[in-house]
Amino acid sequence: MLTLRHLAIDTLRENVAFLSRRCTRYRVDDFLGMGRVEVRGQGRSVLAVLNLVEDPAILGPDEVGLSLAAAHQLGLPDGAAVEVEHPTPPASFDLVRAKAAGATLAPDELAAVIRDIAGQRYSKIEIAAFLIACAAFMTTEEVLGLTRAMIDAGRRLEWDLAPVVDKHCIGGIPGNRTSMIVVPIVAAHGLPIPKTSSRAITSPAGTADTMEVLANVDVSVERMQALVREVKGCLVWGGHVNLSPADDVLIAVERPLSVDTREQLVASILSKKAAAGSSHLVIDIPVGPTAKVRSANEAVRLRKLFEYVGDQLGLVLDVAITDGAQPVGRGIGPVLEARDVMAVLRRRPDAPADLRARALHLAGRILEFDPAVRGGAGAARAAELLDGGAALATMERIIAGQGPPPARAALGTLVHEVTAPKDGVVSAIDCYRIARVARLAGAPLDKGAGIDLLRKVGEPVRRGEPVYRIHANTGADFAFAKAYAEAGGGVLVNGEGARA
Structure with a gap:
């Protein structure tokens, strides 16, 4: 047996175990061929990439260290007695090899892969292999199967409210931080909008990154549900509430690879929205010469894929194809984008007019999900809520309800x-x-x-x-x-x- 040590090393969501080169219990060279180990104790286990430590001041010969992510997943206290074993390779990786060779995977096969990814049984290299194999070719049915598998791998929120609305932009346009204006407008109207967002993959900021300038986004499910009932809205990081957890693992690998295909994009977005309990959803697809989607034909194909998968999941979708010819607003980056958002909500004369106009357009389309709002009247109702101050008051309640940000963020000097x-x-x-x-x-x-x-x-x-x-x-x-x-x-x- 070895003694467990929690090491304060952030490995960016990857499970990493550390053994001393002079380990007294095991011959560490025996583990190097696999590159991974399984740490077990008290009926719990975690798979981790193996790193070796030369300095005895960092790790003793009778200890095994775990990174922050691995220690959290194992859930055993510092000092616990544990064993280290060769891991059993996930059987589902044979399916990844088949996919790389051109096979089409059935829904149950995709579910097996996603379960193992969500269970941290894949290394980053293995996840990258899956992403690249899927990027080469996926059928429409595979996209649907992947989406359902990602939903089933985590928890799914249930609401006693109807309709539950949301919006999502596919990204690619710097500064397009409309969600932080849309959510308080829609919540002020009275429609529940539990907005869960990912952190940025290839962009300078995601909604969660920018909202974290103003408030805590690592909110528990219970607090999130309470906020939606009290204020009708929230703006939180989806990864903290275990909605489609495989998506967060995939995103951590997609980010350095800059892999973001339309099939993976659709599965990522719709799995998160369905898991959050949304029933009605507006999707924003900006189109421009340097945007993620660069032609009207490409936008239509993406819209149809969203609609097909959304229909199969029982979601009511409204897909908006918008102008993506240039950045939105003036700020690009969390602090600067938060500045623009609050300028719009506070109705400042120097607020970016294009950010305001886009937010009102999208909020108006969401408000028209309300049977009480006449067709074509959504944008006017959105402007009324923004210009009258109701949206700002709601945003202030959301910020107060989520609590202060983890650290003060200041503009770069x-x-x-x-x-x-x-x-x-x-x-x-x-x-x-x-x-x-x-x-x-x-x-x-x-x-x-x-x-x-x-x-x-x-x-x-x-x-x-x-x-x-x-x-x-x-x-x-x-x-x-x-x-x-x-x-x-x-x-x-x-x-x-x-x-x-």
Whole structure:
């Protein structure tokens, strides 16, 4: 037996075990071929990637250490007696090999893979293999099977309310933080909207990242349910309430791979919404030359996939295809996007007009799920709730109900301005490059990092005037963002790129 040690090492959701190179109980070389171990004790077990420790000050020869994620999953106290064994490889990985070879997986086969992924029985490499195999080709029925498997792998919320509404944007447009305006508008109207959001995968901020500037998003299911009953809405991180937990594991691997296919996107979004108990859902698909969806035909194909899977799950879907030609609002990155959201809710004269207009459009479509709202009257009702202050009051109640954020986030103090190469008019903004600059600056993990857009498409600018401002908090991130901007700033003035 070995003594369990909890090590304060955040391995980013991956289970990692640590053994001393001088382990007295086991010959550690015997485990290296598999690269993984199973730690067992008191009827509990956890699978983990194996790392070896040379320094006895970190781990003794009669100890096994676990990362934060692994220790949490095992659930045994520090100092418990445990054993280390060779793991039994998940049988479902044979299905991943078959999928990589071109097979079509049946619903029960997809369910077996997802159960093992949710149970942390797959390494990151094995998860990546599954993602890439699915990215190569998936049938419509496989997408439905994957979605159902992801729902079944976690808990599913039940509400004694009807309808339960929600909205989701597929992403790809920096600054498009409409959910944080839509939710308080819809909740102020009286429709329940339990908004659960993922953290950013490939963008500089997700709704959960931005809301965490203002409030705690790691809310328990019980508190979430109470908030929806008291205030009619919430804005929380879905990963904390165990809704479609396999999706959170997949996202952790998708992020560094930048893999986000339409099939995986549909399964991810609809599994989370169905698990949250939503009955009516608005999906926002922005279309633009540098957006995630770049043509009307592609948007229609994606809309039809959403509708097919949604229909099979019993969801009422309204898919909105919107303009994704440029970023929305001025801020890109959690702190800057939170600033824009609150400016709209507070009806400030300098609030981004495009963010306000998009939020009202989407909120209006959700409000028309209410049988009491006449067709075509949703946007006017949304504007009434925003302009009258009801939406702001509801947002303040949501923030108070979720509690304060885990840490105060401040705007990055390292600043660099990207300027126009000549007099003219901004003719285009590359969403992908702008998002990349913001991520290199440190967003979303550094909430104060990002970009403040000072000019939008169609606005005049003079040579040498700034078109956007980079904010960062660390020198390395700042240097990366500046260097990338120098290679092509992402803003075109009369067809020419801005310079750094």
